[in-house]
Amino acid sequence: MSSEKIKIIKKSSKEYPKILREIVNAPKQLYVRGELPKNHEMNFAIVGTRAASEYGKTLAFKIAKELAELGFNIVSGLALGIDTQAHLGALAGGGKTIAVLGSGTLDASIFPKENLALVKKIVDSGGAVISEYEPQAKSEIWYFPERNRIVSGLSRGALVVEAPEKSGALITARLALEQNREVFAIPGSVFSKNSIGANNLIKSGAKMVTSVDDILEEFNLIGLKSKKGENKRENMNPEEKLIFSIIEKEPVHIDKICEIAKMPAGRVMSIVSILEIQGIIKNIGGKFAKI
Numbered sequence: 026m027s028s029e030k031i032k033i034i035k036k037s038s039k040e041y042p043k044i045l046r047e048i049v050n051a052p053k054q055l056y057v058r059g060e061l062p063k064n065h066e067m068n069f070a071i072v073g074t075r076a077a078s079e080y081g082k083t084l085a086f087k088i089a090k091e092l093a094e095l096g097f098n099i100v101s102g103l104a105l106g107i108d109t110q111a112h113l114g115a116l117a118g119g120g121k122t123i124a125v126l127g128s129g130t131l132d133a134s135i136f137p138k139e140n141l142a143l144v145k146k147i148v149d150s151g152g153a154v155i156s157e158y159e160p161q162a163k164s165e166i167w168y169f170p171e172r173n174r175i176v177s178g179l180s181r182g183a184l185v186v187e188a189p190e191k192s193g194a195l196i197t198a199r200l201a202l203e204q205n206r207e208v209f210a211i212p213g214s215v216f217s218k219n220s221i222g223a224n225n226l227i228k229s230g231a232k233m234v235t236s237v238d239d240i241l242e243e244f245n246l247i248g249l250k251s252k253k254g255e256n257k258r259e260n261m262n263p264e265e266k267l268i269f270s271i272i273e274k275e276p277v278h279i280d281k282i283c284e285i286a287k288m289p290a291g292r293v294m295s296i297v298s299i300l301e302i303q304g305i306i307k308n309i310g311g312k313f314a315k316i
Contacts, residue, residue: 060153095246096249
């Protein structure tokens with residue numbers, strides 16, 4: 026039971042998230058397994074359909090990972106599909122994530138059961154699994170729309186990745202607007218049922234997201250990427266620093282990089298690939314440039 030240690034945080038407590046307390050009908054208490062991040066202003070929700078496509082799951086994971094790397098805490102609902110990928114992406118990015126349940130927080134109550142191992146990873150990584158329902162409470166169908174107000178209420182913004190025309194994710198988006206939160210959506214194919222909800226949100230004024238930069242710009246936090254890049258450059262090894270110095274002022278073709286660095290093409294390709302994955306440089310039509 027030690028791994029299932031649960032504490033109660035009442036609305037009157039200093040530990041109760043300030044960002045959540047300000048919403049209408051805020052829960053009177055939270056049952057918390059793990060630790061709620063203290064920097065609530067960096068909470069961001071990512072939600073979507075359980076029946077997600079590979080396109081949706083890939084994007085949810087990618088954006089959650091990139092936001093986590095920049096210091097955001099990812100909030101979602103632990104459901105299969107988009108929610109699961111959002112939590113996994115946050116963990117992959119070395120960040121913290123908060124799962125808001127439509128059930129109790131004990132192992133025997135967790136829904137879906139398939140994500141019990143994920144619950145433990147979230148807690149072990151310094152995040153939290155929370156609910157307004159008592160720890161032993163089994164999931165009920167009406168608990169899930171109720172918990173959505175907590176997902177959005179905990180967050181400064183909410184991103185809908187994939188959602189059909191009738192989806193719990195759209196409830197979260199509506200609640201986010203009512204709570205004066207920013208709403209974002211990822212566009213999808215007009216032929217996909219899973220994209221109808223997100224595409225309609227964009228038509229109604231939600232911020233369209235094609236990369237993490239769109240979210241950062243809305244919050245005026247684009248500078249976070251520059252700081253991240255500076256920190257990564259400080260940790261580069263001598264070969265990486267040499268390659269970076271060659272392309273720092275202007276884009277340079279891979280052949281020219283090999284010539285200036287006096288290094289084999291295979292080695293140079295390996296280094297630029299690593300720098301590209303780390304988000305320090307980018308490929309522009311065969312030439313490499315700093316970001």
